[in-house]
Amino acid sequence: MSADDLRRVRNAREIQAEAASWIEVRDCEDWSCARQAELEAWLAQSPAHLVAFLRAEAVWQRADRLRALSPPGPMMVPPSGSASSKPTYLRVAAALVVMCFAGAASLALLQAPKDKTYSTAIGARQTLTLSDGSKIELNTNTSLRVAYKKGSRNIWLDRGEAFFDVKHDEARPFVVTMGNRRVIDLGTKFNIRRDDARIQVALLEGKARFDSAQNAKPSQQTILTPGDVITATGQAVSLKRKAAAELAGQLGWRTGMLVFEQATLADVAREYNRYNRTQLVIADPAAARLTISGTLPANDPGAFTRLATKFFNLTVKPREGEIVITR
Amino acid sequence: MSRAEVNAWFVREVLPLEAALQRYLRHSWRSESDVGDMCQDVFVRAIEAARKEIPHATKPFVFAIARNLLINRLHRKQIVSIEAVADLDSFAIAADEPLPDRSVMARQDWRKLQTALARLPERWRDAVVMRKVEGLSRKEIARRMGLAEATVAQHLASGIAALTDYFNDDREGGAP
Numbered sequence: 144m145s146a147d148d149l150r151r152v153r154n155a156r157e158i159q160a161e162a163a164s165w166i167e168v169r170d171c172e173d174w175s176c177a178r179q180a181e182l183e184a185w186l187a188q189s190p191a192h193l194v195a196f197l198r199a200e201a202v203w204q205r206a207d208r209l210r211a212l213s214p215p216g217p218m219m220v221p222p223s224g225s226a227s228s229k230p231t232y233l234r235v236a237a238a239l240v241v242m243c244f245a246g247a248a249s250l251a252l253l254q255a256p257k258d259k260t261y262s263t264a265i266g267a268r269q270t271l272t273l274s275d276g277s278k279i280e281l282n283t284n285t286s287l288r289v290a291y292k293k294g295s296r297n298i299w300l301d302r303g304e305a306f307f308d309v310k311h312d313e314a315r316p317f318v319v320t321m322g323n324r325r326v327i328d329l330g331t332k333f334n335i336r337r338d339d340a341r342i343q344v345a346l347l348e349g350k351a352r353f354d355s356a357q358n359a360k361p362s363q364q365t366i367l368t369p370g371d372v373i374t375a376t377g378q379a380v381s382l383k384r385k386a387a388a389e390l391a392g393q394l395g396w397r398t399g400m401l402v403f404e405q406a407t408l409a410d411v412a413r414e415y416n417r418y419n420r421t422q423l424v425i426a427d428p429a430a431a432r433l434t435i436s437g438t439l440p441a442n443d444p445g446a447f448t449r450l451a452t453k454f455f456n457l458t459v460k461p462r463e464g465e466i467v468i469t470r
Numbered sequence: 471m472s473r474a475e476v477n478a479w480f481v482r483e484v485l486p487l488e489a490a491l492q493r494y495l496r497h498s499w500r501s502e503s504d505v506g507d508m509c510q511d512v513f514v515r516a517i518e519a520a521r522k523e524i525p526h527a528t529k530p531f532v533f534a535i536a537r538n539l540l541i542n543r544l545h546r547k548q549i550v551s552i553e554a555v556a557d558l559d560s561f562a563i564a565a566d567e568p569l570p571d572r573s574v575m576a577r578q579d580w581r582k583l584q585t586a587l588a589r590l591p592e593r594w595r596d597a598v599v600m601r602k603v604e605g606l607s608r609k610e611i612a613r614r615m616g617l618a619e620a621t622v623a624q625h626l627a628s629g630i631a632a633l634t635d636y637f638n639d640d641r642e643g644g645a646p
Binding site for chain 1: 477480481485488506507510513514517518576579580583584586587598599601602603605607608623626627628629630631633634635637638
């Protein structure tokens with residue numbers, strides 16, 4: 144190897160070490176805007192810096208999945224013998240994590256929480272700013288309870304849909320419970336929708352953990368990263384990744400809009416009926432299967448019925464408390 | 471083309487090619503110790519070119535860069551035998567190989583991460599597990615390991631760098 148080559152190899156290693164240091168520092172609590180500016184300057188210095196950083200960051204982000212402690216994905220059948228070949232330190236770590244959360248839960252029970260209840264009427268929206276600066280936006284027909292204590296922040300989403308923008312505090316976990324399922328904040332913005340037995344969590348920023356059972360075993364815990372949408376219905380849990388734009392569309396409700404992408408008229412009616420006392424009824428099965436895409440105001444079913452008459456030649460008949468749509 | 475778009479393209483389409491790229495370079499270049507450096511070179515050239523225009527087919531684009539780089543290096547080293555550069559076609563680089571679906575990829579990632587983690591030296595690995603799995607701060611890790619915070623920061627940074635290399639190295643057990 145020539146001296147020139149030697150220098151280049153050393154440089155590549157050095158750059159990688161620097162990139163790794165940046166990633167390590169960025170994880171720290173005292174990461175500031177000033178440090179962010181320094182990092183950006185370093186990245187702009189050379190494409191080699193950028194490449195090393197993106198490469199290490201991609202792996203380090205993926206390493207979040209290590210928390211799952213078993214291969215991710217629903218319906219996983221563990222290969223025989225995998226449990227015993229799993230490194231011991233990971234199993235120990237798993238036990239630690241579970242114990243911490245189990246401890247927190249039993250403490251909460253002992254202290255008999257004095258919860259505060261917040262509810263919205265059909266068609267209404269409300270934003271709560273909590274004492275720690277976290278924000279919760281309640282969508283239509285939603286009810287949740289908040290219990291803030293010294294070492295814990297517990298929310299119960301009893302009905303409806305809410306968007307959470309959480310100020311992360313390691314010493315005071317933020318936990319949203321829906322029946323026997325929970326979302327545990329790890330520094331995040333996320334949306335939860337609960338329709339009876341179906342629960343859907345969409346993660347926009349940061350990280351959160353989803354537990355699909357009361358005292359979730361590691362295999363029932365999923366770490367969510369941005370774009371992840373987890374849906375739990377009955378016993379089934381499925382995880383999908385969506386593009387940022389698609390996710391933002393789902394959150395149109397935060398500005399009073401309903402965003403539809405290839406939605407059937409049956410779906411559209413169901414959505415509208417969450418927001419309005421006057422219920423839309425699609426009385427014709429063939430009409431119910433027609434699909435539309437677009438953005439419509441949630442509190443104005445008229446916008447939809449006009450579309451139905453204009454584009455699909457459907458007949459709209461207002462009746463007592465409902466609007467019936469037929470061919 | 472915005473920098474953010476190029477970076478996103480790089481992470482999404484170029485980085486996953488690293489294991490295949492390493493295989494190709496290792497096959498064509500005798501000196502194992504150069505491979506990491508050459509990979510880095512290919513990536514830098516790819517990202518620079520993409521800032522002008524993001525290529526339609528990423529895989530052939532990246533491997534063409536690698537091939538040119540190999541040829542230039544051979545010239546510089548005054549090695550006459552250009553045949554040393556493995557023929558791209560004979561190396562069977564499928565341009566349109568579909569990516570595995572997301573859940574399969576997540577599972578593969580998880581296994582690769584486990585393997586990579588197991589290869590780390592003990593102290594680095596302990597620090598990485600405490601940070602990633604237990605979510606501990608640098609201070610808390612330092613307390614548990616009985617080390618200075620600065621030492622923990624070094625262990626973590628070394629762990630991150632090594633994890634990155636091992637994750638992208640698909641050889642069984644890997645090279646030293």
